[in-house]
Amino acid sequence: MFFLVNLLHFSHYFFFLDLPVNITILGPGAVGSLWACYLQKAGHNVSLWTRSSTPSELSLSLNAKDNSSHSFSCNDKDSLIHCDLLFITVKAWQVESALLPLLPLLSQETILLFMHNGMGAIDAIKAHINHHPVLQATTTHGALKESSHTIKHTGMGHTVIGPFNASGNQCQFLQNVLEHSLPSIEWNPGIDIALWKKLAINCAINPLTAIHQCKNGQLSQPDINQDVIHVCTEVHQVLQKEDIEWEEIELVSMVNQVISATSENYSSMNRDCFHKRKTEIDFITGYLLQKAKQHGISTPINETLYNQIKQLEENLL
Structure with missing residues (x-):
């Protein structure tokens, strides 16, 4: 696991070595599945966390004409324990119930990146997560889950990420991680x-x-x-x-x-x-x-x- 303290102080070495990031997608709906596929294609170690607590495997195809299949482990506690980046793509009203049970398994250095429609969901759980670096994001990429195993990228877009708290402000290096996976990415300190x-x-x-x-x-x-x-x-x-x-x-x-x-x-x-x-x-x-x-x-x-x-x-x- 690439602990945040090392990433923050030596992020230039991190990119020079082109090391993969351990990423868990919490909520593999249309947007979460889209990012999972692109992040894995970019060489990162990606796992999924679903509503089921049972460990399993899930195969996803990106677009109907994509003959390649992306295989992911689901609900693997070991992957969560060693997670560098938790990508939270559940619906806004699901954030609290989905995330809070997972917090005891996460390292305090794990970066939390929230990407959902609407505002206010993070405010309700701020006291529980402020020891983590927290980022918020919004994207205009279009995604449609055509079936449980097929994701359609319906439109290229632009993603903006920025800090929710002080330690999140030190995570600008994630712009490069995401840019190499699904461009284009903009870092915005005034994400609000x-x-x-x-x-x-x-x-x-x-x-x-x-x-x-x-x-x-x-x-x-x-x-x-x-x-x-x-x-x-x-x-x-x-x-x-x-x-x-x-x-x-x-x-x-x-x-x-x-x-x-x-x-x-x-x-x-x-x-x-x-x-x-x-x-x-x-x-x-x-x-x-x-x-x-x-x-x-x-x-x-x-x-x-x-x-x-x-x-x-x-x-x-």
């Missing part, structure tokens, strides 16, 4: 800005595509796009109070660009509702509403969408 911008886009797209059960592209239709604009207006008021410098016209333009670029895609919230699963609404629109309340901002459109999704959850689950 990137997370807020991703949240703003998710607030405008995810609930509406779930409620209308439509692809992202249908949000460009004039009647629905008016709702998109109204959501953005309210979100922008909260962004201003959070000191996120982003003009409303730029926010609306970016949302419409994402709608166009992902026109044939279904949002994760759409898929969760379609498959009768719990959504991340509490960590997307719910987080926005929480901040709006703190700032005394009225957000009736977002409140309505939030309540509609919660009603859908009650009816579907």
Whole structure:
């Protein structure tokens, strides 16, 4: 195992020797499985941790035309004990229940990298993990789990990583690790800005595509796009109070660009509702509403969408 103290002080030797990193993916859904395949292809030692506690093996193919198969050990405690990087890709509402039972098995030097939609999930467990270097990430790579063994990379994207705590701020070398696996990677010390911008886009797209059960592209239709604009207006008021410098016209333009670029895609919230699963609404629109309340901002459109999704959850689950 490459202990963090050595990595932090001798990271230039680490890359000169081109040594593999021991990585465990907690939550091998679409995004987690995508990263698992690319990280293994780059030469790293990758294992998976699933909802089952039973050790097993899992084979994954990246894209249907990929004849090569990537084999991973699952729920192997020894791999977790020697893990350098724990890649946490479970849903935001699963973070606490999935991660806390694993903490006693981890070295204190193990880096925790959170990559999920929404904000607020890490705040709830901060006291339990602050002795670890903690990073947050957001990505625009598209991934679809076509079957339990096949992952489709539906769109190349960009990933931003940055520190959640002080020791996480010393882990910029991970930018190179990830860049050599699935580019492009940006290190951003002010990761909260990137997370807020991703949240703003998710607030405008995810609930509406779930409620209308439509692809992202249908949000460009004039009647629905008016709702998109109204959501953005309210979100922008909260962004201003959070000191996120982003003009409303730029926010609306970016949302419409994402709608166009992902026109044939279904949002994760759409898929969760379609498959009768719990959504991340509490960590997307719910987080926005929480901040709006703190700032005394009225957000009736977002409140309505939030309540509609919660009603859908009650009816579907």
